[in-house]
Amino acid sequence: MAWDIRAPAYKPHASQFAYGLHGSCTLLGLAACDVISKGMGAWVGDPHTVAPDPASIANVQMVMWRIYQDARGQGLCWPNGAATQQQMIAEAKRLSLPIKDVLWYTDTQPYDAWVGFLHRYVAWASPRPFPLLVQVANGQALYDAETGKHDEAGLACHAFCIYGTQTDPNSPAAGGYIVCDGDNPVIDSKPVLYSLATLAQARPISMIAFDYVTAMPQHR
Numbered sequence: 001m002a003w004d005i006r007a008p009a010y011k012p013h014a015s016q017f018a019y020g021l022h023g024s025c026t027l028l029g030l031a032a033c034d035v036i037s038k039g040m041g042a043w044v045g046d047p048h049t050v051a052p053d054p055a056s057i058a059n060v061q062m063v064m065w066r067i068y069q070d071a072r073g074q075g076l077c078w079p080n081g082a083a084t085q086q087q088m089i090a091e092a093k094r095l096s097l098p099i100k101d102v103l104w105y106t107d108t109q110p111y112d113a114w115v116g117f118l119h120r121y122v123a124w125a126s127p128r129p130f131p132l133l134v135q136v137a138n139g140q141a142l143y144d145a146e147t148g149k150h151d152e153a154g155l156a157c158h159a160f161c162i163y164g165t166q167t168d169p170n171s172p173a174a175g176g177y178i179v180c181d182g183d184n185p186v187i188d189s190k191p192v193l194y195s196l197a198t199l200a201q202a203r204p205i206s207m208i209a210f211d212y213v214t215a216m217p218q219h220r
Contacts, residue, residue: 007164016182024081032161141201
């Protein structure tokens with residue numbers, strides 16, 4: 001299959017279940033957005049590393065942990081790492097992570113509103129997609145388009161980062177959106193791929209689009 005892939009230079013994927021946290025999906029999604037936006041500016045590992053990769057699993061999880069520590073200190077998340085859209089907007093400002101646009105939280109988000117937001121900032125964005133922090137109401141409906149692996153059964157409110165598209169020009173219904181979802185079982189080996197139909201089943205309820213801090217580098 002001749003995939004057409006549109007994605008930023010750094011493509012994070014990592015589990016949210018690190019540092020003893022079990023409700024930190026929103027923080028991991030924000031960490032992924034931070035890495036995509038800042039590139040090497042989001043590297044928190046050993047400065048003497050020969051080939052540092054800010055999108056590595058270890059670094060994304062470490063960025064998540066640092067966000068957690070800061071957010072807890074400011075009352076911007078709960079002890080398990082759970083957080084609201086308003087709290088993550090406040091935390092993004094503390095991280096100097098620029099916000100481009102917000103689709104504000106509502107229990108029932110109109111289909112045209114969230115699809116239009118996805119198209120504007122990911123699928124149709126030029127010259128590259130922007131990272132989005134997305135919150136959904138029915139996380140158990142999410143499954144990877146390539147492997148069929150599901151998020152955990154019974155998962156309701158959930159969050160993740162969308163940052164690109166992977167499609168087949170000869171079959172527009174194939175492929176979908178490239179995602180860093182810390183709950184999906186495949187996330188330790190690759191980014192997740194969610195079709196638009198899968199996202200609709202998950203019922204998006206809020207989105208935040210972030211801008212880039214770094215100039216556009218060569219794709220890795």
